[in-house]
Amino acid sequence: MAHFPFPPHKYLTYMPLLLRQLLLAAAAATSLNAQALTQSELQELASSREWLNLGHYHPNTFSDGYTSQADDSDFFLSPNGKTSPEAELRATINAVQQPGGGNDHPACRFPARDQWIRSKLDLATPESRQCPAYEEWTETLNTQTVTLVFAASYLNSPSSMFGHTFLRLDPPSDDETTDLLLANTISYAADAAAHDSELLFAYKGIFGGYPGITTVQPYYEKIRLYSDIEHRDLWEYQLNLTPAEVRQMLAHAWEIKDRNFDYYFFDENCAYRLLALIDVARPGTNLLDEVSTHAIPSDTVRWVVKKSLISEVGYRPSAATAVSYALDELPEDQQALAAELANDDIKPGAIAGKLPSTAQQAAVLDATYEYVRYQSEAEEWPREQVAPLSHSLLLARSQLPQTSTPPSPPEPEVRDDQGHDTFRASLSAGRWGERNFNELTLRSAYHDVLDPPAGYRAGAQLQFFRLDARRYTDNNELQIEKLTAVEIRSLSPRNQFFSPLSWQVGFGARRSDTGTDRVLAPYLEGGAGGSVRVSPNGQAFALATADLELDDDLNRGYDIAPGVDLGVLYQSDRLSALGGIRSKAWIVSSQHRQDQAYLKATMHWSRLVSGFAEWTREHHFDRYQSLWKLGLHIYL
């Protein structure tokens, strides 16, 4: 153990008792005496980073002092604990020294605090307490290393781009009975009441109102949820924590396990609480300092990578990724067979006559089974259809000899955390009609289909909190061109196996042409349709759209436009382009049609910088106008 660069007290619990006492005696010379602790010494300890982390204390925004993010009186030993780190520390020091033991003893309820206080203070009572429940818990968890698991976003659901993270507690790897599917996981999630409506769920999830709870579940349950039901690939980042750090993390997980921390979608979310756990495990990491207004799970993974906390990265493709890959790997005639099998047009027994080799038969049956399972999850194929089909496919498969392992999708070359950063600042120069302008665009998150595609799902777009501001050069007029609150777009190609809907939705405020003026009007837009692949990197789409604009300059105060959008999207590591035609028929106020042809292209020079060009030709109110734009995107 000598090769770990940590002070000896971290290892006390691993050492024989005699050696431990010797070391304690030696350490006592440098530790503070708890009985003779002065007020200033207590204050200093209470304001140390480690203590603030253990209590989840954060500086108050509008006043001096600290408040804990824990929303649970059982998390505090002092009545003033929520707002006073010092009172809580004093109460904890007194409490852990009380005689006795057992599950309800403060030292057993707060083992991480107890461990930390003992490393700082020379306590009167020795560390010999029996905490049966806590000891049984850690023994059952049997943890050697900890892995941060990131559930990536999935095809056709850009809103899942937010991602999700949880911790997996890995057993010792040299053990023959080790099985990672059985490893336990720790996650933090909003505890929604089952009877709440979906709308209420979304509202409370975003604006707060649900208690957040820490739960422990086996990894296979997580795989079922994320990989099988939600079609999300999992990235496994093994943390390089030492055994002592792992112990401290578990000790603190025990402290917060059943305690309530109110859940907020944007900042105090799943990822946030895990960062706090890592900060406690390795003092000085200070991952929470990286969080500003929001903690996007994929960003939190970047921070963990940046702080050199990762030793190894693994990839677990979702059921959806695996089935797409397995079907793609089949030659065309075998794909057709798989489709016939899945539609019950032919029976599994019949493929022996159609394919000569048992390896080919096995590959078709395997891929078809995965596809049927996927469809039963994603498309809700009814059980009466799926169960007999699934059973007959596997029965036929079991009668074929064991062949080589079915192909599994290769790990993507660029991980989600290696994609471009999500904050984007853009500068451009352009011309609208007869007027020249400069434009500044700031986008707080996340990804646009014309941004560098590596590490993101093709055809998926999620932007929120984006500001486009223009300065017209003729009269130096400064104008907000557009404020985007949320914009989601999902273009997902259809084929003989999958028929996803392509869709888009967005709202905010934008300049609207009234015929005589351009006014900033709140808008809501949406669209739905389909897309087909036209080249490996290209897809063509057709969407029916609907727009709503509100403004008192519109003669009825609002306007509505049904419309269409037909276009082609091309995405590659060097160049992304989007072009097409769009038509909107404003039917309430202006009763004019707005027709546009558009072409946008982005050259990706590096992960940091892209150059972009944009052209739109518009026919509206019986006149033609053109927009030109040329500029730079910088990803930060």
Place this chain on the structure above:
Amino acid sequence: MKKLIAGALLLGASTVTFAQPGCGLGAMVWKGQSGPAAHILAATTNGTFGNQTFGMTTGTLGCDTNESVQSMALYMDSNADKIARDMSRGEGENLETLAVLLGVEQGDRESFRALMKDNFAAIFPSADTTSGQAVDAIVALLEQHESLSKYVAA
């Protein structure tokens, strides 16, 4: 070690109510679905919907069997369709996990895998097989096997 694994499984399942003690129950191997809307919303806001995601019932837990069989039954309950898939192929991580739960040593894994594959039709006789019935069939097969019977001795 076996005991530890069983404990880990039960720890994970402790939020679930064991509503149906007794033999031969358990969930359908090929279940129907509850609908994607809830999942999408849950994914978007990173929340959970109470216990909806854990539609687990227990199979042979009330039976007079040894602890490793009980943990196998519990694992079967929530992963039956994947275990069935692995068994039809004679390989796969879920089949390995089953072997781990039963305590099957490395030296016996090959014959375990082969036994499961060769007897697929006996373990899953119909589309309406439940995980509990599959567990009972697996135990019966192992009991009759020369070198594997030791893993299911009560």
